[in-house]
Amino acid sequence: MTLKKLAVASRNPVKLNAAHSALARAFGQTQWQLEGLGVASGVAEQPMTEAETRLGAENRLTALRQSVVDADFYVAIEGGYDRIQGLPYTFAYIAISDGLHTQVGRTGTLPLPESVARAIEAGGELGPLMDALFQQNDIKQKGGAIGALTDHLVDRTGIYRDTLCLLLAPWLHPELYRGEALGNA
Incomplete structure (x- = not known):
């Protein structure tokens, strides 16, 4: 078994588990040393x-x-909010790199209740709003809004993991993607 290092731009257990799970699935003969580090996004908190x-x-x-x-x-994983064709959604963007090549993709979108959207647009942040709505504490470190609003049919870890697995395709089949899909780091 090979030992490799995986660095994640977060200390949130959901993001750490998703990244580790995706790479463990993709590279089954590799043992991953995981390092989580909080780094600035350079964008708004929400x-x-x-x-x-x-x-x-x-x-x-x-x-x-x-x-x-x-x-x-x-x-790196960044959760966000936007209105798409006038309707409110949350989603995340995920970026992965091996130091030479980078892939960036978006998760699926979760429709949000209009009341939550208005609160976000008034300056609120999704995690604390979900905590209040579902009377939980630190929901974003658990199933997130995704888990709460889908009755845990889907959760943050799973959607992040699955998106990362999709982004790994060029590393799994480099002969098909060489010079084509792998962006430069």
């Missing part, structure tokens, strides 16, 4: 557009790579 959310993930990835120079893979 990103309010798709563009700002993506930028937050990319900024976190850059900051992580500057702070941890010896990882085999780097992962």
